[in-house]
Amino acid sequence: MSAADLPVSAQRYLLAQLTNQRHMLCLHVLNGVGTVVSGDPAHFGFAVADDGSVVTSDLGLGVVDNRHGLQLSHVQLGDGACFDLHQLIEDERRLWVLVDVSDSRDEIRQAQQRSNDARLRLDELSERERLLHAEHQALRESSDQLRRHQHMQAEFVRRLSHEFGTPISAVLGHLNLMDAPGTTVDQAQRSLTAVRRGVAHLRQLVESVLDQARLQNNQFELHPAVTNLAEMIDDFRELYLGSSLQRGIAWRVSLEAHGCTAVLIDELRLRQILLNLIGNAFKFTNQGQVALKVRWHDALLSAEVSDSGPGMSETEQARLFSDYGRSSQSVRGTGLGLSISREIAQRIGGNLRLLESAPGQGSRFLLEVPAPIVHGAPEDQPAELVAQRVLVVDDDDDLRPLLVAILEQLGCSATAVARMDEIALDQNPPPDVAVVDMHLGQLDGSVILQQLRVSWPDCYLLALSADSSQDVLERSRRAGADSFLLKPVEPGALSLALQVAAQRSEGNA
Amino acid sequence: MLGDFAVGKTSLVNRFVNNAFSERYLSTVGVKIDTKPVQLPNRQLKLVLWDLAGSEPLNGAAKSYLVGTHGIVLVADGTRPQTLDAAMRIHEHAETLIGARPTVVLINKADLESQWRTTPADLHNARQWALNAWETSALTGAHVEDAFLTLAGAMP
Numbered sequence: 001m002s003a004a005d006l007p008v009s010a011q012r013y014l015l016a017q018l019t020n021q022r023h024m025l026c027l028h029v030l031n032g033v034g035t036v037v038s039g040d041p042a043h044f045g046f047a048v049a050d051d052g053s054v055v056t057s058d059l060g061l062g063v064v065d066n067r068h069g070l071q072l073s074h075v076q077l078g079d080g081a082c083f084d085l086h087q088l089i090e091d092e093r094r095l096w097v098l099v100d101v102s103d104s105r106d107e108i109r110q111a112q113q114r115s116n117d118a119r120l121r122l123d124e125l126s127e128r129e130r131l132l133h134a135e136h137q138a139l140r141e142s143s144d145q146l147r148r149h150q151h152m153q154a155e156f157v158r159r160l161s162h163e164f165g166t167p168i169s170a171v172l173g174h175l176n177l178m179d180a181p182g183t184t185v186d187q188a189q190r191s192l193t194a195v196r197r198g199v200a201h202l203r204q205l206v207e208s209v210l211d212q213a214r215l216q217n218n219q220f221e222l223h224p225a226v227t228n229l230a231e232m233i234d235d236f237r238e239l240y241l242g243s244s245l246q247r248g249i250a251w252r253v254s255l256e257a258h259g260c261t262a263v264l265i266d267e268l269r270l271r272q273i274l275l276n277l278i279g280n281a282f283k284f285t286n287q288g289q290v291a292l293k294v295r296w297h298d299a300l301l302s303a304e305v306s307d308s309g310p311g312m313s314e315t316e317q318a319r320l321f322s323d324y325g326r327s328s329q330s331v332r333g334t335g336l337g338l339s340i341s342r343e344i345a346q347r348i349g350g351n352l353r354l355l356e357s358a359p360g361q362g363s364r365f366l367l368e369v370p371a372p373i374v375h376g377a378p379e380d381q382p383a384e385l386v387a388q389r390v391l392v393v394d395d396d397d398d399l400r401p402l403l404v405a406i407l408e409q410l411g412c413s414a415t416a417v418a419r420m421d422e423i424a425l426d427q428n429p430p431p432d433v434a435v436v437d438m439h440l441g442q443l444d445g446s447v448i449l450q451q452l453r454v455s456w457p458d459c460y461l462l463a464l465s466a467d468s469s470q471d472v473l474e475r476s477r478r479a480g481a482d483s484f485l486l487k488p489v490e491p492g493a494l495s496l497a498l499q500v501a502a503q504r505s506e507g508n509a
Numbered sequence: 510m511l512g513d514f515a516v517g518k519t520s521l522v523n524r525f526v527n528n529a530f531s532e533r534y535l536s537t538v539g540v541k542i543d544t545k546p547v548q549l550p551n552r553q554l555k556l557v558l559w560d561l562a563g564s565e566p567l568n569g570a571a572k573s574y575l576v577g578t579h580g581i582v583l584v585a586d587g588t589r590p591q592t593l594d595a596a597m598r599i600h601e602h603a604e605t606l607i608g609a610r611p612t613v614v615l616i617n618k619a620d621l622e623s624q625w626r627t628t629p630a631d632l633h634n635a636r637q638w639a640l641n642a643w644e645t646s647a648l649t650g651a652h653v654e655d656a657f658l659t660l661a662g663a664m665p
């Protein structure tokens with residue numbers, strides 16, 4: 001039974017007994033103002049006005065709650081003592097009785113704090129467990145990955161020993177044969193041919209394993225150089241003429257270069273990729289045709305290799321470019337060929353992909369690599385060159401006027417500057433083409449290229465350098481150059497590059 | 510002030526009212542009441558702040574503490590996402606006891622960046638239903654005034 005359940009007269013009596021102590025306060029409350037019946041309001045944190053009235057509105061209980069018997073336990077007002085509050089209502093009058101419970105509050109607090117601390121530690125532990133669990137999961141995944149990788153490598157080594165074993169035993173066998181008494185000259189000749197073939201095959205195997213290792217260890221170097229397109233295509237035509245005749249397969253080779261005759265590219269690597277693609281096409285094709293279609297356009301060299309071979313299912317296609325995913329009907333090869341080819345294509349800044357293939361429908365591969373023009377001339381004098389506005393940025397005092405002269409001869413209007421700060425970035429309209437030297441004294445030309453790429457998004461940017469290293473090519477590409485011109489600049493190549501630019505801007509317009 | 514224990518309710522009040530902060534954790538028992546006069550653009554107001562012991566579920570006596578509430582400062586600890594869920598449950602329970610009240614959400618301890626676990630999405634979600642929400646710090650004072658003054662502005 002609480003005090004509130006007693007008759008009001010009994011409550012009054014009890015109050016009178018209790019409130020004689022300092023640890024109790026009894027107030028009459030009206031409109032947020034209290035009148036002290038007994039006790040010390042300041043002890044409980046109340047503000048007391050000059051006239052002795054108590055500011056009970058500070059408690060925030062005010063007007064709203066006028067239930068008779070309302071109890072609030074463990075209330076602390078400001079820095080005052082902790083109290084339990086009892087509210088009694090009688091004849092519209094509100095009576096508050098406050099009892100100091102600081103001692104019990106401190107005891108409760110200690111217990112509560114222990115329990116709260118325990119729960120906080122528990123939370124912390126479960127958080128740590130969560131982190132550990134996530135870490136564990138990640139570790140397990142990477143160990144799974146490692147195991148898969150190890151498995152693939154073991155499989156690779158197993159295949160390699162098989163691949164190497166076949167030609168090695170053939171070579172050894174034929175060598176023994178040649179050594180044997182009674183071997184005829186004819187026989188020895190045939191064995192010699194077989195030994196040559198075997199060694200060539202071994203060399204190819206060794207090369208591809210080495211390439212694979214170089215690619216993985218970043219020791220793979222590229223050496224772009226001036227490459228004659230027609231010569232390279234003719235070589236390929238010759239190279240496979242024999243096997244195409246022998247096997248009754250049509251071998252079609254075509255080149256469409258829009259007047260470009262030589263480009264800047266790592267010819268060795270380009271040949272390696274094409275050899276791989278064409279070699280595969282011949283390997284798998286038993287009738288019909290194999291075709292190589294090379295096209296140069298807009299500073300891009302694309303080579304399409306197609307065959308009328310057995311084609312590939314989607315599953316085979318999915319495994320095609322993985323390191324060890326040799327297609328099942330493969331006759332020879334380490335299965336590294338295609339994945340290496342693609343990797344090389346990407347290093348050159350290009351791409352290699354399967355265009356289409358289906359069982360019984362043959363296959364079509366497409367290689368695309370950037371190939372800046374070095375030699376060439378437009379096939380027909382392009383009218384659109386006239387009135388192209390060209391900016392030349394080059395710090396070479398001899399080359400600048402020369403370039404301007406060539407450009408004007410080609411029908412362009414040209415301006416030339418030697419430094420970056422001489423470029424009027426706000427000119428409107430901006431030039432159609434900018435020719436930018438990659439080595440301007442201390443300044444790296446790619447800084448200018450980047451700036452121009454941002455300021456003049458539609459301007460065709462031609463990087464210019466006597467240095468044809470992959471590094472310079474790469475930097476110019478990354479800085480936003482559309483193409484690259486090798487010094488000394490050949491007028492034919494320049495005019496072809498300008499034609500590409502004009503066609504490009506027509507396409508944009 | 511509603512929210513799970515140790516999320517920083519007492520510390521936020523201490524920052525707002527006394528511009529002070531203590532590292533020490535002293536768990537609140539019952540209710541601690543503080544007042545703070547605030548100046549709004551068009552009026553002067555006295556905020557009476559009821560800092561409740563963070564206990565969940567709100568116990569039987571809770572309704573007595575909640576009656577008379579004009580607005581709610583709902584606090585969670587950004588380093589312990591579970592306190593945000595607890596805050597939502599406490600808020601829902603409070604609404605069933607006293608009805609809807611203007612509410613601001615404070616995801617506190619924003620100074621503990623390396624341990625921070627709640628996401629911008631949590632803040633965004635809170636803003637969908639509350640007056641506003643902030644990542645606050647009672648330690649640095651970040652956004653503490655913003656939160657209390659915004660709530661004061663919504664007072665009748």
Ligand SMILES: Nc1nc2c(ncn2[C@@H]2O[C@H](COP(=O)(O)OP(=O)(O)O)[C@@H](O)[C@H]2O)c(=O)[nH]1
Nearest residue numbers: 514515516517518519520532534618646647648
């Ligand atoms: N670093 C940091 N600690 C805080 C902050 N707010 C509170 N704390 C600490 O968190 C603990 C609990 O704070 P408290 O205000 O008592 O939490 P309450 O139970 O919600 O009232 C104390 O140790 C405080 O010092 C904050 O913003 N940053």
Ligand SMILES: [Mg+2]
Nearest residue numbers: 518519536537
């Ligand atoms: Mg507290």
